[in-house]
Amino acid sequence: MEIYHGDIVYSKDIKNLVEYKDSYIVVQDGIVEGIYETLPERYSNVEIIDFGGDVIIPAFTDLHTHAPQYPNRGLAMDEVLANWLDKYTFPLEEKFKDETYARDVYTAFVDDMIAHGTMHAVVFGTIHNKATDTLIDQLERHGIMSYVGKVNMDKNSPKYLLEDTQESIDKTELFLQKHIDKVYSKPILTPRFAPTCSFELLKELGNLMAKYKVGLQTHIVESKWEKEEAKKCFDGCRCDMQIYEDAGLLEYGPTIAAHFIYPSQEDIDILKKHNGIAVQCADATTNVIAGIMPTGLLLDNGINIGIGSDISAGQSLGIYIQIASAIRLSKIKSLYEKENRVISFAEAFYLGTKQGGSIFGNVGSFEKGYYFDALVIGGLEDKYQELKPVEVVERFCYAGEVKNIKYKFLRGKEI
Amino acid sequence: MEIYHGDIVYSKDIKNLVEYKDSYIVVQDGIVEGIYETLPERYSNVEIIDFGGDVIIPAFTDLHTHAPQYPNRGLAMDEVLANWLDKYTFPLEEKFKDETYARDVYTAFVDDMIAHGTMHAVVFGTIHNKATDTLIDQLERHGIMSYVGKVNMDKNSPKYLLEDTQESIDKTELFLQKHIDKVYSKPILTPRFAPTCSFELLKELGNLMAKYKVGLQTHIVESKWEKEEAKKCFDGCRCDMQIYEDAGLLEYGPTIAAHFIYPSQEDIDILKKHNGIAVQCADATTNVIAGIMPTGLLLDNGINIGIGSDISAGQSLGIYIQIASAIRLSKIKSLYEKENRVISFAEAFYLGTKQGGSIFGNVGSFEKGYYFDALVIGGLEDKYQELKPVEVVERFCYAGEVKNIKYKFLRGKEI
Numbered sequence: 052m053e054i055y056h057g058d059i060v061y062s063k064d065i066k067n068l069v070e071y072k073d074s075y076i077v078v079q080d081g082i083v084e085g086i087y088e089t090l091p092e093r094y095s096n097v098e099i100i101d102f103g104g105d106v107i108i109p110a111f112t113d114l115h116t117h118a119p120q121y122p123n124r125g126l127a128m129d130e131v132l133a134n135w136l137d138k139y140t141f142p143l144e145e146k147f148k149d150e151t152y153a154r155d156v157y158t159a160f161v162d163d164m165i166a167h168g169t170m171h172a173v174v175f176g177t178i179h180n181k182a183t184d185t186l187i188d189q190l191e192r193h194g195i196m197s198y199v200g201k202v203n204m205d206k207n208s209p210k211y212l213l214e215d216t217q218e219s220i221d222k223t224e225l226f227l228q229k230h231i232d233k234v235y236s237k238p239i240l241t242p243r244f245a246p247t248c249s250f251e252l253l254k255e256l257g258n259l260m261a262k263y264k265v266g267l268q269t270h271i272v273e274s275k276w277e278k279e280e281a282k283k284c285f286d287g288c289r290c291d292m293q294i295y296e297d298a299g300l301l302e303y304g305p306t307i308a309a310h311f312i313y314p315s316q317e318d319i320d321i322l323k324k325h326n327g328i329a330v331q332c333a334d335a336t337t338n339v340i341a342g343i344m345p346t347g348l349l350l351d352n353g354i355n356i357g358i359g360s361d362i363s364a365g366q367s368l369g370i371y372i373q374i375a376s377a378i379r380l381s382k383i384k385s386l387y388e389k390e391n392r393v394i395s396f397a398e399a400f401y402l403g404t405k406q407g408g409s410i411f412g413n414v415g416s417f418e419k420g421y422y423f424d425a426l427v428i429g430g431l432e433d434k435y436q437e438l439k440p441v442e443v444v445e446r447f448c449y450a451g452e453v454k455n456i457k458y459k460f461l462r463g464k465e466i
Numbered sequence: 467m468e469i470y471h472g473d474i475v476y477s478k479d480i481k482n483l484v485e486y487k488d489s490y491i492v493v494q495d496g497i498v499e500g501i502y503e504t505l506p507e508r509y510s511n512v513e514i515i516d517f518g519g520d521v522i523i524p525a526f527t528d529l530h531t532h533a534p535q536y537p538n539r540g541l542a543m544d545e546v547l548a549n550w551l552d553k554y555t556f557p558l559e560e561k562f563k564d565e566t567y568a569r570d571v572y573t574a575f576v577d578d579m580i581a582h583g584t585m586h587a588v589v590f591g592t593i594h595n596k597a598t599d600t601l602i603d604q605l606e607r608h609g610i611m612s613y614v615g616k617v618n619m620d621k622n623s624p625k626y627l628l629e630d631t632q633e634s635i636d637k638t639e640l641f642l643q644k645h646i647d648k649v650y651s652k653p654i655l656t657p658r659f660a661p662t663c664s665f666e667l668l669k670e671l672g673n674l675m676a677k678y679k680v681g682l683q684t685h686i687v688e689s690k691w692e693k694e695e696a697k698k699c700f701d702g703c704r705c706d707m708q709i710y711e712d713a714g715l716l717e718y719g720p721t722i723a724a725h726f727i728y729p730s731q732e733d734i735d736i737l738k739k740h741n742g743i744a745v746q747c748a749d750a751t752t753n754v755i756a757g758i759m760p761t762g763l764l765l766d767n768g769i770n771i772g773i774g775s776d777i778s779a780g781q782s783l784g785i786y787i788q789i790a791s792a793i794r795l796s797k798i799k800s801l802y803e804k805e806n807r808v809i810s811f812a813e814a815f816y817l818g819t820k821q822g823g824s825i826f827g828n829v830g831s832f833e834k835g836y837y838f839d840a841l842v843i844g845g846l847e848d849k850y851q852e853l854k855p856v857e858v859v860e861r862f863c864y865a866g867e868v869k870n871i872k873y874k875f876l877r878g879k880e881i
Binding site for chain 1: 497539582800801850853
């Protein structure tokens with residue numbers, strides 16, 4: 052049992068951030084037992100670890116990112132999505148045929164993700180099995196709850212990333228078999244997106260889903276280009292989500308729909324029906340000039356949303372920064388499209404912690420029974436005024452840096 | 467004389483970033499003498515300070531920020547401009563009637579600005595003389611080239627910030643007289659914005675401009691609300707810029723037009739005629755849901771543009787972050803308004819260094835004769851790939867942190 056003292060902030064629900072000033076959080080076997088403003092007598096023998104005026108918050112969840120694109124973060128920002136893929140991203144992903152290169156990049160990626168306070172993640176690899184084995188092994192070794200996918204691409208792709216359909220299926224089944232019994236980092240089906248996958252491939256992936264009971268991550272209506280391409284590629288296609296439903300790829304969760312920028316009502320209905328979760332990757336979809344997710348509208352439609360860094364369309368692994376960017380983008384969208392409302396800080400923080408974390412079980416909050424996956428943040432206060440704990444957290448999300456994450460805990464253990 | 471070795475990047479002009487790999491920059495009395503890939507024989511006796519693979523770039527210029535709003539940075543982001551002023555910003559500015567509070571805040575503000583690599587700035591104070599004296603004194607003591615304004619507000623303001631017109635003029639003249647002979651930090655006229663100033667006040671400020679030959683900073687067409695308010699407040703007003711021209715407030719430079727989000731063609735023509743400079747404060751105008759500057763369109767119209775942090779509508783003093791945000795906003799605007807093109811990284815970096823710096827003379831570049839106001843940036847490279855110096859700079863602007871500014875030089879002296 053451990054007891055930590057400090058200020059404590061977490062999301063109770065989408066509308067409410069809970070704040071405890073000068074309080075105690077009791078953790079038993081890595082799981083939150085309770086929060087107390089005055090410590091009950093029964094804990095009087097337990098040593099207290101004191102964080103003073105620093106604020107204890109849940110660790111973040113990154114629901115969409117591309118580990119192999121990490122070398123390009125903050126670079127090559129001068130193209131729209133389609134050209135950006137061809138010019139910068141596909142050539143980089145080719146390098147992951149080299150397992151040594153993959154290991155070097157993935158080591159740096161996982162270290163940097165943890166440094167940014169992210170302890171749960173849904174991650175794209177590449178088409179390459181050995182490289183993606185390295186990635187999932189790294190995450191498992193660090194105990195990071197995650198879903199990792201070997202990517203499938205059997206059409207409309209550069210030759211060096213193009214798979215034969217059967218080869219793609221076989222390699223995917225191998226990947227599933229190899230990692231299905233991991234404890235923390237689990238495999239997930241990862242067809243890149245509709246334009247690079249044949250329906251035959253998707254249906255075979257659907258069979259693998261039924262056989263292995265794994266989930267799906269992919270890009271859904273990520274740009275107008277992608278949306279139109281999907282319709283061209285699939286006969287009678289009405290919308291992106293329908294393709295995956297028809298292929299049987301929504302039968303098991305989690306269903307991770309990255310971006311979800313231009314959804315039709317049917318996309319929304321299908322995602323909701325299968326309890327999927329859309330991922331807002333605010334800076335990423337701006338950097339590649341894709342568009343802005345209708346976050347407020349989707350939330351009001353009862354859609355679950357998480358936050359993603361989407362390296363390397365996104366520039367950094369900091370989910371806290373993307374929480375602030377998601378708010379800003381909702382503001383811009385509200386200026387141009389009146390039906391889209393602004394989302395609040397409490398909402399955006401909830402998406403990046405409790406809502407995103409929900410696909411991993413009890414993570415992303417500090418209610419009783421939740422894992423103590425936590426960050427202690429500080430160095431954000433001023434000498435001339437006192438901030439409320441929620442204000443410290445807001446400032447951290449808007450203008451925080453890695454140095455403001457002073458301590459990190461994963462299932463109760465300091466890391 | 468000093469000689470520094472490393473990679474060197476600066477803007478030659480708006481389209482071209484110049485990059486020198488593994489080169490030498492020779493600085494004489496704080497001024498750049500030249501850059502050499504091979505050091506000329508005549509310098510063989512001078513000691514070389516070696517920054518290895520780190521990159522030497524010009525220090526940044528912040529053309530619009532509110533020092534008294536520093537305590538609210540990264541807080542209170544849930545209102546549109548008009549309400550945000552009433553609810554959060556005006557009450558905070560009232561506190562600057564207390565000189566001690568002002569000194570504490572301004573000390574932290576100036577230290578943090580320098581920590582973020584900004585060495586030239588145009589800064590709003592409050593209506594209070596003593597507090598604003600403290601601010602300009604601080605900047606002067608640090609040798610930061612800057613323009614600082616005592617704010618004028620004689621209508622449509624809360625009682626506690628409302629000045630009598632004559633009192634406002636008298637206090638402004640006092641402020642000018644007191645600071646006009648400073649070496650680095652100079653006074654500038656600072657009517658808050660059209661809705662809070664009577665025409666009588668503006669005309670009297672115009673007389674002070676003629677008498678003291680000082681420039682002007684204010685907010686121009688910052689939001690649709692502000693634009694409409696200005697038209698209501700001034701009889702026969704066609705546009706914001708016309709008000710200032712009519713008041714004689716564009717006769718001396720610099721003319722700093724913060725935001726410039728909804729300019730009419732006449733606004734553009736008047737700003738251009740007087741060689742003014744518009745200021746893009748990307749995150750700030752998004753945070754308060756004001757709108758997006760038509761950056762590409764203005765540049766193509768020959769308008770000068772600089773970058774501003776605009777604390778505390780903006781959340782951080784990092785101009786490098788606002789360079790990346792300016793690019794992103796131009797991308798979003800291009801999606802919604804086809805006549806607005808995307809600006810490039812080279813352009814945005816130029817705005818935040820050489821173009822913004824131009825109002826201070828030879829700062830913001832490393833051409834011969836420019837002040838060596840410089841940052842040495844590092845810690846952005848990867849083990850598994852080599853980045854070009856311009857790529858290091860791009861990554862810094864997209865995802866850099868204060869820790870990546872390893873050394874700072876002001877007119878050749880390390881600070």
